Amino acid sequence: MPESIPLTDLQIELMRALWSKDEATVVEVHQEISKQRDLAQGTIATLLNRLEKKGAITHRTEGRQFVYRALVSEAEVRRSMLAQVADRLFGGDVPLLIHQLLAEREVSPGDLAEVKALIAERETGTKRKPAK
Amino acid sequence: MPESIPLTDLQIELMRALWSKDEATVVEVHQEISKQRDLAQGTIATLLNRLEKKGAITHRTEGRQFVYRALVSEAEVRRSMLAQVADRLFGGDVPLLIHQLLAEREVSPGDLAEVKALIAERETGTKRKPAK
DNA sequence: TGAGTAATACCACAACTGTAATACTACAGG
DNA sequence: CCTGTAGTATTACAGTTGTGGTATTACTCA
Numbered sequence: 421m422p423e424s425i426p427l428t429d430l431q432i433e434l435m436r437a438l439w440s441k442d443e444a445t446v447v448e449v450h451q452e453i454s455k456q457r458d459l460a461q462g463t464i465a466t467l468l469n470r471l472e473k474k475g476a477i478t479h480r481t482e483g484r485q486f487v488y489r490a491l492v493s494e495a496e497v498r499r500s501m502l503a504q505v506a507d508r509l510f511g512g513d514v515p516l517l518i519h520q521l522l523a524e525r526e527v528s529p530g531d532l533a534e535v536k537a538l539i540a541e542r543e544t545g546t547k548r549k550p551a552k
Numbered sequence: 553m554p555e556s557i558p559l560t561d562l563q564i565e566l567m568r569a570l571w572s573k574d575e576a577t578v579v580e581v582h583q584e585i586s587k588q589r590d591l592a593q594g595t596i597a598t599l600l601n602r603l604e605k606k607g608a609i610t611h612r613t614e615g616r617q618f619v620y621r622a623l624v625s626e627a628e629v630r631r632s633m634l635a636q637v638a639d640r641l642f643g644g645d646v647p648l649l650i651h652q653l654l655a656e657r658e659v660s661p662g663d664l665a666e667v668k669a670l671i672a673e674r675e676t677g678t679k680r681k682p683a684k
Numbered sequence: 685t686g687a688g689t690a691a692t693a694c695c696a697c698a699a700c701t702g703t704a705a706t707a708c709t710a711c712a713g714g
Numbered sequence: 715c716c717t718g719t720a721g722t723a724t725t726a727c728a729g730t731t732g733t734g735g736t737a738t739t740a741c742t743c744a
Binding site for chain 1: 561564565568626629630631633634635636637638640641642644646647649650651652653654656657659661663664666667668670671674675
């Protein structure tokens, strides 16, 4: 596991912009972010810079523009951040966490069915999880 | 909903110490934290101070000691942080989140059963969710 | 070829975090 | 009464974050 860089909210927003399109110039990221909040383009550039220094992204140069690309995948970040919350806040109690989730938000019947299917899978071992 | 103060990891650890015993002196919190990491007592005092300034905790004075108490409940923090992750990182996709959870960690059969029960509850509307 | 313009680089700044040394204060025991 | 000591307050400092102004650079088009 790549040693899981911790990301702040804003940083995650930037990463999302990159994840959503694989590669993006500063301007593109800026546009993406602008849908949510109003930051100067220079700010975005600085933030991307810092993310690069932390190893979360890279860039290549295309003409005079920088084209950024994520180095950590969305899946990795999801994994580590979720694990973080599950462990530190729920003491690893997965059912409790799921309970919280189901209790506090609208979940469509279709989604419930989906979750049930997931559980069935786990139970029958259909999708074998590598024996530890 | 009390406007959900954001907490860092260390801060959550402090809060956990308080949550676990309802009230605690600086020394007690320090002892609790010492199980995990090695911080000076003065550091703990400073951190508790800052948490108080942010409104996450209060204290009363007992003799020359401060007895701290959490103002935000563990449940509230769980709620808001989980919502945070669910929304910002999973785009609100609860099944995806649960999938991640089940895929990445050991879940006992008992826990699976528990989760199934939760879902059944939701489905039958035992705990009625207000029709949207 | 010169000027406008679009990009990035560089620098600044305040707030917050992690961490602790040091100073101050008040009680307990002699 | 004086002093050790246990406890809190004050101050410090470096690193990170959020934010943006200003300087540079390098195309593009007349």
